[in-house]
Every structure is written in C-alpha cells, then in structure tokens.
Amino acid sequence: MLKKPELMAPAGDMTSLTAAVENGADAVYLGMKNFSARGYANNFSLDELVEAVDYAHLKGVRVYVTLNVLVKDSELEDAVNLLYYLHDIGADAVILQDLGLITLARKLVPELPVHASTQMTVHNLESVRFLEDMGVGRVILARELSLEELEYITKNTAVGIETFVHGALCISYSGQCLFSSMIGGRSGNRGFCAQPCRKKYNLYKDGKKVETSGKYLLSPKDLNTAKILPELINTEVDAFKIEGRMKRPEYVAGVVSIYRKLIDRYVENPSDYYISDNELKQLGQLFNRDFTTAYLLNKPVNLINPVRPYNRGLPVGEVIVYNRKRKTLQIKLSDTLNIGDGIGIEGEEDTGDTVTSMYKKGNNINSADSGSIVEIPFKYRVKSGSRVYKTFDKHLNESLEKTFTSSVPARKIPVSIIVKAFSGSNLELQISDGTNNVSVVSDYVVENALSKPTSKKQIEKQIAKMGNTVFDPSEITIHTDNKIFIPISQLNSIKNKAITRLEKKRTEKWKRPQKKGNESYRMYLNSDSITSRSSSPQIAVNVVSTKQLESAVSGGADLIYFEYLKYQNSEIINNDFEKLVETAHNSECRIYLNTPRITTDNEMDDIKKSLARAKSNNFDGVMVSNLGVLKVAKSMNLPVIVNASLNIFNKISFDFMLKCGAEKVVLSPELTIDQIKSVSSKGQAECIVHGPLEVMVSEYCFVGDIFGSKKSCGYPCRNSEYEIVDEKGYSFPLEMDENCRTHIYNSRNLCMLDNIDDILKSDVASIRINAGTYEPFYVEKLTKTYKKAVNGSTTPDTGCTDILKGHTTGHYYRGVL
Structure with a gap:
C-alpha cells in the first residue's frame, strides 16, 4: 500500500482556510499578525486563530501556525507568549525559522510539535539530523532538491519531511536572501520581502550590456508538479505543501481540490494515474507565470520567465485590430470568453483589463466561444497579431467560490448513530465518529402509542436530517418497541444535544492544559x-x-x-x-x-x-x-x-x-x-x-542558461565578469561557484x-x-x-x-x- 502524503494548504485568512478545508486539505498552515514570513497577508488575530483551530479540528484538519521569522531580543517575550498561546489552544504544530525560538519552544512547550521552516535552508541529511537532535518533528526542505535527494533524506531519517508541490518559487535559497533587506530594509527573514527578484534588470558581461529575451532576469516560473506527482509520492515524503498565503480563496480552493484528486487517484490505483486536460487547464487559469518542476528532475533549463513576472493566465485569442477612435479591441477567440473575465496582452505590460461588454457582429453578447470574432472596449493601444490571455475566469471563480460559501458544508464527517426508544424508558441516542463517542439520555420518557405509533422508519428519517452540521450519518440503528410514540421535537432535541457534544469533543480534545506564564523563559533569558x-x-x-x-x-x-x-x-x-x-x-x-x-x-x-x-x-x-x-x-x-x-x-x-x-x-x-x-x-x-555582502545564493545559473548551449553550459563564467543592473542604475556583481551556483552581491560594499x-x-x-x-x-x-x-x-x-x-x-x- 502506497503511503499517502498529507496535503497541506495555505490560509491567508479565514475564508481561504474554509476554502482549503472544504476542498480536501489534510492540514492548513497560517500566520498571525506578528512573526509571519508572509507579513503582507491578512493573517489571523488571536481570536481568529482560536476560531480557525476549532473549525479545522471539527473537520478533522490539522493546523500548523507559522512563526517562521528571525526574532529580535526585544521581541522574544512576545514570541514566547505566542508559543504558550498556541500550546494552549491546541495548534497541531508551530513552524519556526529562528534557532533561538526552536530552543525555547522545546524547553517551554515540549508538547507543541515544532516544524523547521524552509527558511532554515535545510538541504542535506546531516542538517535534518541536527534538527532531529533538537527535537524538531518535521523539516520543510529547501525547494532546490531533486526527487532523488528528497527520497534519500526521507528514507534515512525518522523526522517527518515536507516539500512544496505547487506555487511561487524564490530564485534564492530561502533564508539566504538579503536582497530586499539590503536595498530597502524589508527583510525576507522578517516576513517583509519586497520581491526585488520580480523587478527588471539588465545583464552586463565585461562591462557591456547583453540583450536578453526579457528584463525579469530573476523571476522564476511557478512550481507545478501535477504531471510528476506519482514520482513525488514514491519518495515517501510525508507532506505536500501548496504555496499561496497571499492568493485568493478561489485559488486555494481550485488548487487544493485538484491535488486532492490527483493524490487519491494515484494512491488508490497507481497503474491508472492520469491528469485530465481540464485539471491542467484549471491550474493554469487560476495563476501561473508559466510552470516548471523546478529542481525535482535535476537542474532545470529556462527556470526563469524573463518576460512577465506576474500572472500570465491562459491564451484566449489573438488581436485582429485595435480601433483607436472607438477604443475597442477586435479579437479572434481560441477559447471561451465571458463578461467579467480578465484579459491581458502578451508583451504589453500593465494592459490588463476586465471585459465589461462584448459585441459579435454588432450584437451585445455575454459570452463567446472559440472561433468567434468579438469586439470589446479596451483603453490600451496594442499591436495586431498580439496574443490575448485570459488572466481571470469569472465562471471558474464563481464555481469555486460556491465550494466554500454554501450554507451546507461540502466536507462531512461520517458518523454512526444508535437510538434506543423503549416504552417507559428514557429516550437515548449514541453518536460516534469512530474515535469520539457521545451518549445522551433525554428526560423524555418514551410513551405508548394511543393511535399512530412512531415507526423505525420515521425515527431514522428524522435523525438523518443533519442540516448544515459537519456530520453525515453513515449508519443509523434503531432499537425500539413496536408501539411507541415520540414527538418529532424530542427526536430533534436529543439529536441536537448529541451533535453539540460531539462537536465540542472533536475540538476540545486538542486543547492542552494551560501553561503557567513565562517565568522559566525569563530565567533562561537572564x-x-x-x-x-x-x-x-x-x-x-x-x-x-x-x-x-x-x-x-x-x-x-x-x-x-x-x-x-x-x-x-x-x-x-x-x-x-x-x-x-x-x-x-x-x-x-x-x-x-x-x-x-x-x-x-x-x-x-x-x-x-x-x-x-x-x-x-x-x-x-x-x-x-x-x-x-x-x-x-x-x-x-x-x-x-x-x-x-x-x-x-x-x-x-x-x-x-x-x-x-x-x-x-x-x-x-x-x-x-x-x-x-x-x-x-x-x-x-x-x-x-x-x-561585498552576498545578498543571494541561487542553485540556478542563469548566465549559463543564457550563454550556454542546450547540450552543455560551456562555463561562460570562467572567462568573463557579470553583473545585473536595476532600473535605478545600481549594479549587483555576480559570481558563479564550482558547483554552478549563482552568488549575487550588494551594489555597494560595506x-x-x-x-x-x-x-x-x-x-x-x-x-x-x-x-x-x-x-x-x-x-x-x-x-x-x-x-x-x-x-x-x-x-x-x-x-x-x-x-x-x-x-x-x-x-x-x-x-x-
């Protein structure tokens, strides 16, 4: 039997968390208002976090909370108080970067599992073993590892191993990037990366500017492992992580739902694994900068998308002509286009717009299929022949939104129910989710039926009505006399009491006895x-x-x-x-x-x-x-x-x-x-x-990618000097090491x-x-x-x-x- 990896989803807010849970995530990871590596996400307040943990646990989903930044001395007390808080409310684990905070967590709240963040740059087995000695329970490995390296580490340690399977990539090893920090004071190690890797740069070789296919020389494509998911599962990695705490809830819903299907599909029947065209299309439509498998199949060629550092979308047509007078765009469609969709033009930056009206042969329409020629209002002048991309699919997003906004939850917990209803005895109901058992005895004493007895079928029908609760009766057993009478109100009352108690049991079991203050922390610090x-x-x-x-x-x-x-x-x-x-x-x-x-x-x-x-x-x-x-x-x-x-x-x-x-x-x-x-x-x-301060180290050698041939690199770095220059004219020297990694240095020497x-x-x-x-x-x-x-x-x-x-x-x- 294949080992099924945990599917772990991002949650930038409560709506995204709901989207992840309802679409099949086994676990979610989320950040708080402070100490989160995604400081620009909405994140969770203390009260919201309790709500999030209880909601997820009710649904059988684990919650991992990120405190994955470096912590100043002046912040340690606040960080420790958060550790105590996470311990008390029943968080399933805390994700940490700071070695000091890991030390404190293991000393002060040893019952709270610690996961080592990818910000710790863990990329070899000995590092994993070092963290294992510290008491770390899981390590999120660097994104730069191959399938073989993942498998080697996973099979040679008892520590849980986690890897990313989808979403945005950093061009630098995470935790080793000072680029944003040095140019603007916004540190990636503190959760405030300004993403200078998504900016424009010119490449210079021996002082002369090099013409490149685009200016976004440090902007990687997005990770997508759907096609190689079987190989990833075979490494026996414990958890698959989807990036995206800054993304829309619909993105979370769509990506999680597809990876849920793919994982289940392969584990249940490895010989019949496939990914459909519609599934691939949905992943691409939700967000992409073009896709890559990164380093999983060894060092990639063309990891970078130098033309477009933001969502590209999918092709939807080609520009026939732009009418300057009417400010309209005539497009021949290669896919469906609807009112409310977002579009962008290839090679034209900042020309994105929403389709607010559409005409076909002069008629106002709401939708057009592939092959149609349509005209839409468009305020930007663009060239004939330019490709048009759909960057936002209104219908897709609306359908995904329904998966997490319906009053009736999509994700249900199967329960078995036993009802005991004997004349002259108190009505009794037992409910079990397989782990938690609840028994409720009503004050109501079952009566003899004077005329119309309550049948087993009637009792079962009423008990089966779970409404918008999270439970779904998989088995209902009724023990009763033949001629009894039970008012529907009594059946509803005992059922609702049992549901409430089971819900509480499912959430309260994870909470831990409250820790006393932080006196031991102060003693340790002082x-x-x-x-x-x-x-x-x-x-x-x-x-x-x-x-x-x-x-x-x-x-x-x-x-x-x-x-x-x-x-x-x-x-x-x-x-x-x-x-x-x-x-x-x-x-x-x-x-x-x-x-x-x-x-x-x-x-x-x-x-x-x-x-x-x-x-x-x-x-x-x-x-x-x-x-x-x-x-x-x-x-x-x-x-x-x-x-x-x-x-x-x-x-x-x-x-x-x-x-x-x-x-x-x-x-x-x-x-x-x-x-x-x-x-x-x-x-x-x-x-x-x-x-010179090194501001970035990357496994990717884009100089070799640009100047090398398809068959071999040719080592152009050995005989020339390279630098990249930003839009303000600052020059950042490059060095390539013996292992073909790129090292980027600050524009000014310290x-x-x-x-x-x-x-x-x-x-x-x-x-x-x-x-x-x-x-x-x-x-x-x-x-x-x-x-x-x-x-x-x-x-x-x-x-x-x-x-x-x-x-x-x-x-x-x-x-x-």
Missing part, C-alpha cells in the same frame, strides 16, 4: 553574560587565494578564513593546505577553513575529506555555514566558528550555538549596533564590517571604518573583512587600515570615502522591519 571586553577586537579576513592570504597576514590579520570551493577560478581546490597553515602560523595568525553555505548530500563527502585534510594539516578549525556541516565538524572534534548564514539574530540562538560547541558566532548582518551589543554580551561574537568607534562599543570579539573579490595589494591595505582603526590610530585620510568611492553601513544604523 542567564549569565560575560563582562565587557577590555581588549580591541581581532581582525578576521576572509580570502579565496594564497596571495590574498599572504596580503592579509602582512597587513596584520589575527584570523584568516580560507574559503572553500567558492569561485570557478578559485585556487583553493588545488592548494597545499600545509603551506597555507605555515604562512598563517608563522605570523601568529589563526586559520580556519571556510565551508560553503550550500552543501548537498552529493557534495558532503568532498566536504568531509576537506575537513579531514584541514585537521591533519593543523588548521585551527572550520567555519561552518549550514547545520549539516556543523554536525559533521563537531563529530570530527574540529573547533568551529558559526558563519552569518545561520542567521543568529538573538541571545537565545547565540547561546544555543555556544552550547553546541561554537567557539565564536558571526552575527546576522541584519542586526543594528545596539542589537549586536545585546547579543554579544553572551559570548564571543563577530560582525562583518567591510566588503564599510564601517568611519564608524569604528561604534563597533568597538558593541563588544564583539572580532570584526571581519570579506576580501574574496579584492586584489591582494588592496587586501593588505584594508587589513592595515582596520588594524590601526581598532587600535585608535586612524587618520582623516583613511576613512571609507578614501577606501571606497561608494559604500554602505548596511543595517548597523537602520535595521530591518
């Missing part, structure tokens, strides 16, 4: 802090070549982070580790191997070999950038420094990493100086003060030289220069300058303006939403 440091912070320099290392050491670096497998032209792969260590140690400089933030299971063996080489060659330790490599490094007894990619944002997550054995933690670049000071009071912290006094007051143990893209002579100059600065010997001509023509202070003063 644990011992270290005293203020009297010494100056050490200078750490991140490098990717031997010459950069030598320059950093000459400049007075205290720490070297030697980055592993970063760029296509990197020397590191073939470097002699022994000589690297000798160069550093001869100048009393410690050296750490800096590992990639993305390490798939296929790449983990190489990482393990490199860690072993580093250990045998006396590296001082390793910098880890994902949880999997952290687990591996600790198993090898290597000293570790935790990199910024692990999003350490508050005291609790910082303290957790120290307890995991980290000797130092690089804090999130989204923290302000004041927030850094708060966190760093717990131990050895580092902050990044200079260099520089805190002019503000070094504020950094010193934050009590960090070390400050870091990201020097991987700099020439060796510049690395030495930077290192010397910062070394002097932390020792209080800066001069006016060594500020950021002198070092860099354009620079930013990042989030040190503005912070993020």
Whole structure:
C-alpha cells in the first residue's frame, strides 16, 4: 500500500482556510499578525486563530501556525507568549525559522510539535539530523532538491519531511536572501520581502550590456508538479505543501481540490494515474507565470520567465485590430470568453483589463466561444497579431467560490448513530465518529402509542436530517418497541444535544492544559553574560587565494578564513593546505577553513575529506555555514566558528550555538549596533564590517542558461565578469561557484571604518573583512587600515570615502522591519 502524503494548504485568512478545508486539505498552515514570513497577508488575530483551530479540528484538519521569522531580543517575550498561546489552544504544530525560538519552544512547550521552516535552508541529511537532535518533528526542505535527494533524506531519517508541490518559487535559497533587506530594509527573514527578484534588470558581461529575451532576469516560473506527482509520492515524503498565503480563496480552493484528486487517484490505483486536460487547464487559469518542476528532475533549463513576472493566465485569442477612435479591441477567440473575465496582452505590460461588454457582429453578447470574432472596449493601444490571455475566469471563480460559501458544508464527517426508544424508558441516542463517542439520555420518557405509533422508519428519517452540521450519518440503528410514540421535537432535541457534544469533543480534545506564564523563559533569558571586553577586537579576513592570504597576514590579520570551493577560478581546490597553515602560523595568525553555505548530500563527502585534510594539516578549525556541516565538524572534534548564514539574530540562538560547541558566532548582518551589543554580551561574537555582502545564493545559473548551449553550459563564467543592473542604475556583481551556483552581491560594499568607534562599543570579539573579490595589494591595505582603526590610530585620510568611492553601513544604523 502506497503511503499517502498529507496535503497541506495555505490560509491567508479565514475564508481561504474554509476554502482549503472544504476542498480536501489534510492540514492548513497560517500566520498571525506578528512573526509571519508572509507579513503582507491578512493573517489571523488571536481570536481568529482560536476560531480557525476549532473549525479545522471539527473537520478533522490539522493546523500548523507559522512563526517562521528571525526574532529580535526585544521581541522574544512576545514570541514566547505566542508559543504558550498556541500550546494552549491546541495548534497541531508551530513552524519556526529562528534557532533561538526552536530552543525555547522545546524547553517551554515540549508538547507543541515544532516544524523547521524552509527558511532554515535545510538541504542535506546531516542538517535534518541536527534538527532531529533538537527535537524538531518535521523539516520543510529547501525547494532546490531533486526527487532523488528528497527520497534519500526521507528514507534515512525518522523526522517527518515536507516539500512544496505547487506555487511561487524564490530564485534564492530561502533564508539566504538579503536582497530586499539590503536595498530597502524589508527583510525576507522578517516576513517583509519586497520581491526585488520580480523587478527588471539588465545583464552586463565585461562591462557591456547583453540583450536578453526579457528584463525579469530573476523571476522564476511557478512550481507545478501535477504531471510528476506519482514520482513525488514514491519518495515517501510525508507532506505536500501548496504555496499561496497571499492568493485568493478561489485559488486555494481550485488548487487544493485538484491535488486532492490527483493524490487519491494515484494512491488508490497507481497503474491508472492520469491528469485530465481540464485539471491542467484549471491550474493554469487560476495563476501561473508559466510552470516548471523546478529542481525535482535535476537542474532545470529556462527556470526563469524573463518576460512577465506576474500572472500570465491562459491564451484566449489573438488581436485582429485595435480601433483607436472607438477604443475597442477586435479579437479572434481560441477559447471561451465571458463578461467579467480578465484579459491581458502578451508583451504589453500593465494592459490588463476586465471585459465589461462584448459585441459579435454588432450584437451585445455575454459570452463567446472559440472561433468567434468579438469586439470589446479596451483603453490600451496594442499591436495586431498580439496574443490575448485570459488572466481571470469569472465562471471558474464563481464555481469555486460556491465550494466554500454554501450554507451546507461540502466536507462531512461520517458518523454512526444508535437510538434506543423503549416504552417507559428514557429516550437515548449514541453518536460516534469512530474515535469520539457521545451518549445522551433525554428526560423524555418514551410513551405508548394511543393511535399512530412512531415507526423505525420515521425515527431514522428524522435523525438523518443533519442540516448544515459537519456530520453525515453513515449508519443509523434503531432499537425500539413496536408501539411507541415520540414527538418529532424530542427526536430533534436529543439529536441536537448529541451533535453539540460531539462537536465540542472533536475540538476540545486538542486543547492542552494551560501553561503557567513565562517565568522559566525569563530565567533562561537572564542567564549569565560575560563582562565587557577590555581588549580591541581581532581582525578576521576572509580570502579565496594564497596571495590574498599572504596580503592579509602582512597587513596584520589575527584570523584568516580560507574559503572553500567558492569561485570557478578559485585556487583553493588545488592548494597545499600545509603551506597555507605555515604562512598563517608563522605570523601568529589563526586559520580556519571556510565551508560553503550550500552543501548537498552529493557534495558532503568532498566536504568531509576537506575537513579531514584541514585537521591533519593543523588548521585551527572550520567555519561552518549550514547545520549539516556543523554536525559533521563537531563529530570530527574540529573547533568551529558559526558563519552569518545561520542567521543568529538573538541571545537565545547565540547561546544555543555556544552550547553546541561554537567557539565564536558571526552575527546576522541584519542586526543594528545596539542589537549586536545585546547579543554579544553572551559570548564571543563577530560582525562583518567591510566588503561585498552576498545578498543571494541561487542553485540556478542563469548566465549559463543564457550563454550556454542546450547540450552543455560551456562555463561562460570562467572567462568573463557579470553583473545585473536595476532600473535605478545600481549594479549587483555576480559570481558563479564550482558547483554552478549563482552568488549575487550588494551594489555597494560595506564599510564601517568611519564608524569604528561604534563597533568597538558593541563588544564583539572580532570584526571581519570579506576580501574574496579584492586584489591582494588592496587586501593588505584594508587589513592595515582596520588594524590601526581598532587600535585608535586612524587618520582623516583613511576613512571609507578614501577606501571606497561608494559604500554602505548596511543595517548597523537602520535595521530591518
């Protein structure tokens, strides 16, 4: 028997939740007004959340609540209070990103299951095992994994595994994108992504503009796995997730209903699986930017839709002519068009409109079929021959709306009912949903019939009338004498009491005993802090070549982070580790191997070999950038420094990493100086003060897609430099690594030289220069300058303006939403 995955639907509000439940979702995920990764959705208030949980549980549907953002120290108490609240009202699980909040949840509300958000960038088995050790019950894997990788992880862990099957995609690994954050202060890690990936960019190669088929170079198509659902089910993943908390309820209803049918169809009869043309059409009509299976069938070609970053709809016809005088559009239809439908024109942005009237041969009509030539009012001038798309189908949306607005619910719970009606005894009714049993004994004593007895058929007919309740009698058994009389009002009364009690039993069983306040949280938060440091912070320099290392050491670096497998032209792969260590140690400089933030299971063996080489060659330790490599490094007894990619944002997550054995933690670049000071009071912290900040890492190499052939990439990145330029003229450099991932850097380099006094007051143990893209002579100059600065010997001509023509202070003063 095939394992049936849980179908998990988005709910941006109560209407969408109802749409999901009524159309067959096994579970819903939703956010609250605070701490949700979809901060722009309507989301749920505390009272609405109770209503949502009770409604879903009544229907037998699980509710997972998202608190999947990074949490500031100042917000921890509110976040903990929400954890207590979710525990008490019976939420089935909480979805978290913040390692500190996971730690608190497991300590304070261990009965509340924790799911690890896709924002945690979990993409290898060792990371899953790390979270399993923390007590996490389910992990939502990164969208970048293949079917083989999903199956490997699923079959080698006891933790539940969840994956996305439909909806919008991020071009970056979720949790590793600072693009929106750095250009406008709206952090994706805080639920306020402004979606810069859906904006226009020009591509430049070696300083020259490249003509591309469209300008939306970072805008991916939407995920649609309907055609490969059998392969996904065969991986034995525990849950299938539909994206869409910002979408309309009709979208939720339509997508959920189709995936419900497809999952059931395959599990019940694998040899007869199919997806109909109408089902495919409905998925496309509800919303699409064109569809893709993303990385499930390995690295995709043409993942991006560079022409249109929003809903494309489906083809409905072709423009014959636009009448400028009458402002009407004549279209030859290839599909049905109705009054109230929305349309858009291919290649013409911002030309969407609603069909308010329609004419055929001069006659006013409400609907027209394929092959018809119609004329509609249209205010935008468009070219003849342009394709017309239906972006909104009024009739489809109306039919879907009925599935969740009817007074009689579509989703019913089967129940069995037993009625005992014996003359001279109290009327009794028992009702069971298979798990919950209710028995009601009425005050009414069954009478002997004087004339017309109440038959079994009459009793059964009356009891079967469930109206708009959620119950559907699958079996009714009547035990009675032959000649009795029961008023209909008494049958209705006992039935209604039984229904009310069963409803209450179905919802109350999930509620947990109320937790006492958050005293234990306060004790945990107020644990011992270290005293203020009297010494100056050490200078750490991140490098990717031997010459950069030598320059950093000459400049007075205290720490070297030697980055592993970063760029296509990197020397590191073939470097002699022994000589690297000798160069550093001869100048009393410690050296750490800096590992990639993305390490798939296929790449983990190489990482393990490199860690072993580093250990045998006396590296001082390793910098880890994902949880999997952290687990591996600790198993090898290597000293570790935790990199910024692990999003350490508050005291609790910082303290957790120290307890995991980290000797130092690089804090999130989204923290302000004041927030850094708060966190760093717990131990050895580092902050990044200079260099290009990586704002995105993507599994997709669009440079290779644009310049490579269909048969092979050709590695155009090896001999040229690339950048993308936004509509405001800001340039974002690109680098492609050895594993063909794209790394995008901020348009301005970070520089805190002019503000070094504020950094010193934050009590960090070390400050870091990201020097991987700099020439060796510049690395030495930077290192010397910062070394002097932390020792209080800066001069006016060594500020950021002198070092860099354009620079930013990042989030040190503005912070993020």
